[in-house]
Amino acid sequence: MHFHQILLFIIHKLSGQRSENAPYYLLKGKKSGQTIQDVTYFQLHAFFSILPQLSKEDYDIGINELHNRDLIQVEESLVYITEKGIATVGEGKEFLFNGWEYRGREQLFWERLDLVIQTLSQFQAKEKKFVPNQKDMAIQNFVKDFLIQHNFREFNLSNDLKQEIFRLLENPLLNDLHRTLFVYRLSGYNKTGLTWEQLSRYYDLTDMNAKINFLECLHNILDNIDINTSPLLFSLAKGIHLDTPLTDSAFKTNSLFEKGYTMEEIARIRKLKINTIEDHVIEIVSSDKNFSVSAFISSEQVEKILHLSKELHTKKLTVIKNRLPELTYFQVRLALTKGEQIHG
């Protein structure tokens, strides 16, 4: 999967209702109310926070490329996909990201796996002294515990682990580029992994596209780790999956809601602006279908907003709000978020 394909797909999903920077914040994983709400509005969970290091410069290059190929256009600061763009954009099934779920924590899993394999490879070659690729103490301690727990000296841990990896890599959704990137980033005895630049040279890719494909593979593998069929990888993935998909701050707000505080009280207790708490509510609603919104909006009002949104083919807040002046922006946002859950 290439960067510009991802961009085009996101722009397609945003259906002309956001600025050309919206995909940037989504890919970076910006934890603002707007971005988090867009994830749900436009069903963009897969792409949230997949490129936290993305520079604005690289992003603009990607956008310009789409411009130059007439795949997108910008009007009144909103970005649209063109007819030509629609003809080339995929259906989205081919993307294997799961950004909303992992949010960068997949790297932690990767670092553990990298060190486990390096260690096992060294030990099999009877070269127990080596310089670890992973310098982080927390990673080193985790791996040490893992190896000891699994009696790595006595049992055939190395082969079992290899079989688990083989099985997951053979997933037909993955292609050989995915698999090669994944395996060649790993290091072992006398075989050091390749850098992004070295790997992209083999495939004539940009470094960014190499990283994107690697990440897809990593997400796909994490998605398919199962305690029964891949017990070793399962324990290496400890703590990687989200217990709660909320940001820390929204999580705190949520706990106060559960204790029965009102929005105003929470704002006072947490010394935050009411707008921020509203953002949290949107985030909570995005991730928890059962969160009751009746304290903020009636179900008739929700219906009214959704109806209007459908009629006008828009999710633009100002347009809807102008037609329903008695409602607040927050209520419109809330209804649209709820609506995505019912229909989306």
Next chain:
Amino acid sequence: MDKLNEILQKRFGHATFRAGQQEIIEQIIEKKDVIAILPTGMGKSLLYQLPAYLMEGTVVIVSPLLSLMQDQVEQLKILGEKRVIAINSFLSFQEKEMAIRRLADYKFIFTSPEMLQNEQFNLALRKLSIAYVVADEAHCISQWGFDFRPDYLRISTWLQSIGSVNVLALTATATAEVVDDIKKTLQMNAPFEYIHSLDRPAIAYEMIEVDNQQQKMKWILGRVTSTEGPGIIYTQSRKKTETYAAALREQGISVGFYHAKMEQSDRILIQQQFQQGQLEWICATNAFGMGIHKDNIRQIIHDHIPTSIAGYMQEVGRAARDGKQAIASLLYTPTDVEQTFYVTMQDFPEEQDIQIAYQSSYSDIEQAETTTRILTYWKERLNEHETIELFKDIKQKKWQDIQKFYTMIRNDICIRQQLLHYFDQRLIEKPYYCCSKCKMEAANILQKRTEEKNSQEELNWKKRLNILLPT
């Protein structure tokens, strides 16, 4: 067999001491302050590691270079020492807390000068019995040193605060001026001074004048494709590391590039590939080399005039650790002097910057990190005028350093002799292959290239995974 030799063999796996090592170690054990100057690759680490096994208490090693600290910890662990920790800004808050609580469990504690300001850490340190304090890379203490770290000066107050303790100062490069600074700052009491000759007889030097950049490229391509590595090509810009690497790769050389802009995981991989011989050549900025453990580097090529003799010695010193013949080649054009001065001065504070720094609060200044660090330090100690004068002096000194290098290249005197002279040392014995001014023929040293052209290997993920984890 005496105790020292026994530990040397059992713990460190060496049969004998290298010149000077035993003497220095004995002085440490007798609780003397010691200042030791040894060229890189001459077994500096052993000096602070070995006495620890014959003395009660903890060894505290202060090191201003974080990447080096990491490497030293790794090396001790590879020797089987588990009671070792680095306490620096890389640790998370929790890891730091945990480490400080368990401080007494460690025999070797590495730390940075910055961290010595941490009150909680200091409190814990004061409860320990400290065998001795090691000031590593001690030349960084001196503002005349080529990589002055103002934070390092704070070690002085810290030493006073922990009471009487012995100090071992280690460096690979120090002029008489710098040695004086070190002694003063570390408040050394009639220290035992060991100064090893900084000469590396196995390294021959050649200086080659060319007309322009194209000729440098042509020369490098010719040299690397016809002779044997492994080697490092040092250049001044990131872009050039990539340009050289691409040109050499086209000729079938297995080569990589390295600079500080690369992400850390990739830098680690390149370093490992080179160390394990999967890459024969590295094109790098001066960011490369710290903590490289490779004995058989045969060539070091510079495509520029270095900013100082000390820095140059450090870079070429990475060759010939195995004691076998190597060659250091330096290519230059007459205009390189200005170029190098320009590079050095890039993030050096001008008079204006200093005035701004004095007139505004810290957070308002947008300057290079090193500049901010140095200015912040002096702002607390000198007035504006004094600081401006001080920086004028330093700038002047840097210009002189570069000029000195250029003069050394251009005159008729033996390069080896001049390099040593810079450190106030004399050349005792000239090796057979000395330098381009002593009529050395590089062709007699260099091995003809025999290695096959490096054709791009097919990537096969199944095969690779089976090699990583054989059944």
